[in-house]
Amino acid sequence: MTDEKILNLIGVSKSFFGAEVLHQINLDVQKGEILGLVGENGAGKSTLMNILGGILPPDSGTMELKGLPYLPSDPKDADRAGIAFIHQELSLFSNLTVAENMFIDELPTGVLWSVRFDRIRAEAAEYITKFGVNTSPDAKVETLSMGIRQTIEITKALIKNAEIIIFDEPTTSLSQTEKDNLFEIIAHLKKQGVTIIYISHILEDVFFLCDRIAVLRDGNLVGVNQKNSVIKNQVIKMMVGRDINQVYPTIQKNIGEIVYRVCDIQQGRSVRNVSFELRVGEIVGLFGLMGAGRTELVRCMFGVDPFDKGEIEFKGKQYRKLNPEICIENGIAFITEDRRQEGLLMPKSVKDNIVLANLNNLCQSFGMVSSQKEDQEADTVIKELNVKVQNKNRQAAKNLSGGNQQKVVIAKWLLKNPSIFIMDEPTRGVDVGAKYEIYTIINNMAKNGSSILFISSEMEELMGVCDRIMVMNKGRIVADIPKNDYSQEKIISYAIGGGN
Ligand SMILES: Nc1ncnc2c1ncn2[C@@H]1O[C@H](COP(=O)(O)OP(=O)(O)OP(=O)(O)O)[C@@H](O)[C@H]1O
Ligand SMILES: [Mg+2]
Known part of the structure; x- marks a missing residue:
C-alpha cells in the first residue's frame, strides 16, 4: 500500500423519500489498500457504493478519482474510469453462457453488427485459462456454482482493467473452499496494486482481509480504523451504538409431542x-x-x-x-x-x-x-x-x-x-x-x-x-x-x- 489517495469522497449525501440515508460522508481510499466497509442493515453501505459505481447520483457532495473530479453518469462511466462493482446479488444472466456474460457489456460485432460469437468464445477461453476459472466458455451460467459465477464477475472486472473493485457481501453464497479461493484472488489483486473495497457482515473476514475498516451507522461515517488498532467488540459497538453482550437469547420453554x-x-x-x-x-x-x-x-x-x-x-x-x-x-x-x-x-x-x-x-x-x-x-x-x-x-x-x-x-x-x-x-x-x-x-x-x-x-x-x-x-x-x-x-x- 502506498500513501497515494486514489479516491476521495467529500460531503456525500443521499436521501430517499425525504429521509436521509447518507449524511455528509467524507472518506478517502488509498491506492492498493483493502478497505473494509461495515455497518448494520440499512446503514447505507450499498447506497454509498452505488454512488461510486454510477448507479445512483449523490444529492450533494463531490468525489475525486486520482485527484480529478469524478461523477459517473452511469455504471458504464464508472467502468471506464476503472471502478468495478461486484454486487450483493450477482448480476450475471443465468440463461446466457459464460462467454456471453463476460462480454455482454461490449459485445464485439462484425458484418452488419452481427455478434462475433467465435471471437468472444476464443477470448473467454483465454481468460478462463488465465484466471483459472473452473468452467468452459459455453457453459450456461445457471448450471454453475455461486463460487464460479462470482469468479466470472471478477474476471469481467479484470478484463476491463479495473483499478478499484468493490465487493458487496461477496461470500454469502460461497462454500468454504470457494471463499478461500476468493480471498486468495483478493490478496493477489492487492499485490498487483488493485484497490479493494470490501463490504461484509462477517467481521472475522473483514479483520482478516482488510487494512482499514470504515464503519457506517445510520448513514453517518462514525470512524475509520486501522485494523490493528481496534478489536471486534469495538467495531460492533461503533456499528450499533451500544455494547452487545449477549449474542444468543435464552428462554425457558417446553418440548412436547x-x-x-x-x-x-x-x-x-x-x-x-x-x-x-x-x-x-x-x-x-x-x-x-x-x-x-x-x-x-x-x-x-x-x-x-x-x-x-x-x-x-x-x-x-x-x-x-x-x-x-x-x-x-x-x-x-x-x-x-x-x-x-x-x-x-x-x-x-x-x-x-x-x-x-x-x-x-x-x-x-x-x-x-x-x-x-x-x-x-x-x-x-x-x-x-x-x-x-x-x-x-x-x-x-x-x-x-x-x-x-x-x-x-x-x-x-x-x-x-x-x-x-x-x-x-x-x-x-x-x-x-x-x-x-x-x-x-x-x-x-x-x-x-x-x-x-x-x-x-x-x-x-x-x-x-x-x-x-x-x-x-x-x-x-x-x-x-x-x-x-x-x-x-x-x-x-x-x-x-x-x-x-
Ligand atoms: N432505491 C431506493 N429507494 C428507496 N430507499 C432506498 C433505495 N436504496 C436504498 N434505500 C434505503 O437506504 C437505506 C440504506 O440502504 P443500503 O442498501 O445502502 O443499506 P446497507 O448498509 O447496504 O444494508 P445491508 O447490510 O442490509 O445490505 C435503507 O434504509 C434502504 O431502505
Ligand atoms: Mg447492502
Missing part, C-alpha cells in the same frame, strides 16, 4: 434414507457442508421438489406427494435460501410483500381486504423485526437493503403463525443486532408451540440457538446431537464424513 415426521425420504443421490421427527416447541438445527443435501431435503419437505421414495407425516396424515399449497394450509412455512428468486415480489411494495402471505386472515366478511388492517399488520411486523424502510407503501422490496429484504421474507411467514417453520439460512446477510432479533423471534415461536427446523452453515449459531443438531453428509443424516453434547469438533467431523 411429535408433530412432524419424515420417514425414509429419498431423492436421487441428494437425499438418502432420511428419517427424523420434529416435536412441539423444538428448535432443531440442520448442519452440513455445501452440497450435503440440506437444501434438497427441505425442498422435498415443503413439496417444492418431489421425492422418489418415503413419506412425510403431519396432522395425522401421511403424504407420498406434497405441494407447497398443502403445506401452507397445514401451517408449514418455508424460508428459502434464495430470497431474491423465491422469497419476495421485488417490484411490489414492502407492505404488499408483508401482507401477501396473509391475505386470507385479513379478508373481511365480504371478501374484501381491509387496508386499515393491512396497515396495522405491516406496521407491527416492521416494528417487531426492526425493518428499516423509508416508506412501506411506496418503496419496492427491491429497494430495501439486502438484510432488510431478508427480514421481510421472515415477516411474511411470521404473520401466518406457522406451526412448523423451515428456515434455510435465515440470518445470511443479516447484521449482528438483527440476528439477535431473529433468534429471539425463533425462540418465542418455539415457546408458543411452533417447531423450527433451522438450517445454517454457521455452526456457532446453531449451537447457540438449537435444542439439538442433525448433521448431514452426502444426502444422509449421519448424527443427531443433543445440546449437552455439542462440540465444534464433533459436528465438523460428522459433516466431513469422518464420524466421531
Whole structure:
C-alpha cells in the first residue's frame, strides 16, 4: 500500500423519500489498500457504493478519482474510469453462457453488427485459462456454482482493467473452499496494486482481509480504523451504538409431542434414507457442508421438489406427494435460501410483500381486504423485526437493503403463525443486532408451540440457538446431537464424513 489517495469522497449525501440515508460522508481510499466497509442493515453501505459505481447520483457532495473530479453518469462511466462493482446479488444472466456474460457489456460485432460469437468464445477461453476459472466458455451460467459465477464477475472486472473493485457481501453464497479461493484472488489483486473495497457482515473476514475498516451507522461515517488498532467488540459497538453482550437469547420453554415426521425420504443421490421427527416447541438445527443435501431435503419437505421414495407425516396424515399449497394450509412455512428468486415480489411494495402471505386472515366478511388492517399488520411486523424502510407503501422490496429484504421474507411467514417453520439460512446477510432479533423471534415461536427446523452453515449459531443438531453428509443424516453434547469438533467431523 502506498500513501497515494486514489479516491476521495467529500460531503456525500443521499436521501430517499425525504429521509436521509447518507449524511455528509467524507472518506478517502488509498491506492492498493483493502478497505473494509461495515455497518448494520440499512446503514447505507450499498447506497454509498452505488454512488461510486454510477448507479445512483449523490444529492450533494463531490468525489475525486486520482485527484480529478469524478461523477459517473452511469455504471458504464464508472467502468471506464476503472471502478468495478461486484454486487450483493450477482448480476450475471443465468440463461446466457459464460462467454456471453463476460462480454455482454461490449459485445464485439462484425458484418452488419452481427455478434462475433467465435471471437468472444476464443477470448473467454483465454481468460478462463488465465484466471483459472473452473468452467468452459459455453457453459450456461445457471448450471454453475455461486463460487464460479462470482469468479466470472471478477474476471469481467479484470478484463476491463479495473483499478478499484468493490465487493458487496461477496461470500454469502460461497462454500468454504470457494471463499478461500476468493480471498486468495483478493490478496493477489492487492499485490498487483488493485484497490479493494470490501463490504461484509462477517467481521472475522473483514479483520482478516482488510487494512482499514470504515464503519457506517445510520448513514453517518462514525470512524475509520486501522485494523490493528481496534478489536471486534469495538467495531460492533461503533456499528450499533451500544455494547452487545449477549449474542444468543435464552428462554425457558417446553418440548412436547411429535408433530412432524419424515420417514425414509429419498431423492436421487441428494437425499438418502432420511428419517427424523420434529416435536412441539423444538428448535432443531440442520448442519452440513455445501452440497450435503440440506437444501434438497427441505425442498422435498415443503413439496417444492418431489421425492422418489418415503413419506412425510403431519396432522395425522401421511403424504407420498406434497405441494407447497398443502403445506401452507397445514401451517408449514418455508424460508428459502434464495430470497431474491423465491422469497419476495421485488417490484411490489414492502407492505404488499408483508401482507401477501396473509391475505386470507385479513379478508373481511365480504371478501374484501381491509387496508386499515393491512396497515396495522405491516406496521407491527416492521416494528417487531426492526425493518428499516423509508416508506412501506411506496418503496419496492427491491429497494430495501439486502438484510432488510431478508427480514421481510421472515415477516411474511411470521404473520401466518406457522406451526412448523423451515428456515434455510435465515440470518445470511443479516447484521449482528438483527440476528439477535431473529433468534429471539425463533425462540418465542418455539415457546408458543411452533417447531423450527433451522438450517445454517454457521455452526456457532446453531449451537447457540438449537435444542439439538442433525448433521448431514452426502444426502444422509449421519448424527443427531443433543445440546449437552455439542462440540465444534464433533459436528465438523460428522459433516466431513469422518464420524466421531
Ligand atoms: N432505491 C431506493 N429507494 C428507496 N430507499 C432506498 C433505495 N436504496 C436504498 N434505500 C434505503 O437506504 C437505506 C440504506 O440502504 P443500503 O442498501 O445502502 O443499506 P446497507 O448498509 O447496504 O444494508 P445491508 O447490510 O442490509 O445490505 C435503507 O434504509 C434502504 O431502505
Ligand atoms: Mg447492502
